Amino acid sequence: MSANNVNIHTVGGYNFYSFITDGKKYIIGGVPQKYKDDYIAEAEDASAIILLTSKPEFCGGVGDVVANNPDIDVYATSAGLRNIKEIINRDINECLIKDNMEIGGIKFIIAPNLSWVDTVLAMYSGTLFSGELFSGDEEYYNENLAVNRDFVKSAIERVKTLDINSIFPAKGEVCDVATAILQYEAFTAIPEKTKSLLSIVYSSEYGFTRKMAEYAKKILTEDYDVYFTEAAACDMAVVNNSDVLIIGTNTINRNAPQAVWDVITRLDLVNMRQTPYFVFGSFGWAGDGIKLVDKTLQAMGMKQIAKPVEVLFNPSEKDFTQLEKAIAKLKS
Ligand SMILES: Cc1cc2nc3c(=O)[nH]c(=O)nc-3n(C[C@H](O)[C@H](O)[C@H](O)COP(=O)(O)O)c2cc1C
Numbered sequence: 001m002s003a004n005n006v007n008i009h010t011v012g013g014y015n016f017y018s019f020i021t022d023g024k025k026y027i028i029g030g031v032p033q034k035y036k037d038d039y040i041a042e043a044e045d046a047s048a049i050i051l052l053t054s055k056p057e058f059c060g061g062v063g064d065v066v067a068n069n070p071d072i073d074v075y076a077t078s079a080g081l082r083n084i085k086e087i088i089n090r091d092i093n094e095c096l097i098k099d100n101m102e103i104g105g106i107k108f109i110i111a112p113n114l115s116w117v118d119t120v121l122a123m124y125s126g127t128l129f130s131g132e133l134f135s136g137d138e139e140y141y142n143e144n145l146a147v148n149r150d151f152v153k154s155a156i157e158r159v160k161t162l163d164i165n166s167i168f169p170a171k172g173e174v175c176d177v178a179t180a181i182l183q184y185e186a187f188t189a190i191p192e193k194t195k196s197l198l199s200i201v202y203s204s205e206y207g208f209t210r211k212m213a214e215y216a217k218k219i220l221t222e223d224y225d226v227y228f229t230e231a232a233a234c235d236m237a238v239v240n241n242s243d244v245l246i247i248g249t250n251t252i253n254r255n256a257p258q259a260v261w262d263v264i265t266r267l268d269l270v271n272m273r274q275t276p277y278f279v280f281g282s283f284g285w286a287g288d289g290i291k292l293v294d295k296t297l298q299a300m301g302m303k304q305i306a307k308p309v310e311v312l313f314n315p316s317e318k319d320f321t322q323l324e325k326a327i328a329k330l331k332s
Pocket residue numbers: 203204205206207208209210249250251252253254255282283284285286287288312313314
């Protein structure tokens with residue numbers, strides 16, 4: 001298939017593109033290693049390959065392309081060149097892409113973190129080669145790009161200023177510019193908050209840790225929008241949008257339960273680093289689960305607001321007071 005003088009090659013849902021300009025054949029993008037055959041064949045007589053990223057699923061066959069056509073130039077950003085050499089472990093004819101650079105009518109726009117740090121957009125003949133940006137639906141966006149929402153938003157703003165009539169993504173269908181922008185603006189929209197959002201996530205077998213969680217909720221509801229949930233039923237989209245995270249955990253066999261760790265392993269640490277957190281819980285003999293969770297969140301770069309409150313079995317009035325004091329540190 002071709003459009004705007006560009007040949008579109010689609011294999012397994014992935015796209016790479018080829019065209020001739022100034023008498024030279026260029027290949028833009030790449031495909032996963034398992035689809036490399038068409039890619040190698042198309043690049044056999046090409047002068048250059050332009051990598052929009054070194055993320056392996058979008059440059060899987062590059063090592064073979066270079067082996068098959070050692071004279072081919074490889075264009076990428078500085079991070080892209082650094083990565084690709086370490087990925088394919090062979091010498092390449094390196095060509096560095098800089099912002100606003102132009103070769104043979106192809107213009108480059110450095111737009112990092114879409115989704116890897118090395119990404120660049122390319123423009124040719126009214127077409128934007130957008131890489132992962134504008135690839136796929138909301139699910140694709142959430143899985144691959146949402147972690148870098150601010151970068152996606154600024155890339156969209158930049159795209160709005162470009163004189164283009166179509167978008168050729170790395171994955172999925174060629175798309176209309178206005179529709180793609182509208183769709184991605186909706187994906188990246190930031191939910192309005194009237195109050196700061198605070199998540200209380202807890203795990204409790206006999207209800208003791210739950211009692212503490214409920215007490216914390218009662219105190220905090222006035223100042224925060226409180227998302228209160230059992231760890232096993234936790235909606236991570238809400239937790240990862242929170243301004244404060246509070247985890248209540250019991251201790252079972254010297255550990256926190258799996259449901260608590262499931263929440264912790266799904267924390268978006270790109271955006272949650274430095275987020276204030278606090279841990280509490282009921283225990284029976286040493287309370288290792290509470291300590292482990294606290295240490296882990298600290299090691300992840302989150303900001304402890306108070307030392308964990310560890311309560312032996314059923315929380316007493318004194319324990320609730322201690323919990324209240326710890327939570328009060330949120331305000332100081
Ligand atoms: C199977 C089992 C294993 C436990 N292992 C530990 C442990 O290793 N360390 C500890 O401090 N408490 C341990 N406990 C005690 C609980 O942490 C304690 O009963 C706590 O009050 C439970 O809080 P919850 O009501 O919020 O579940 C264990 C309890 C059970 C049922």
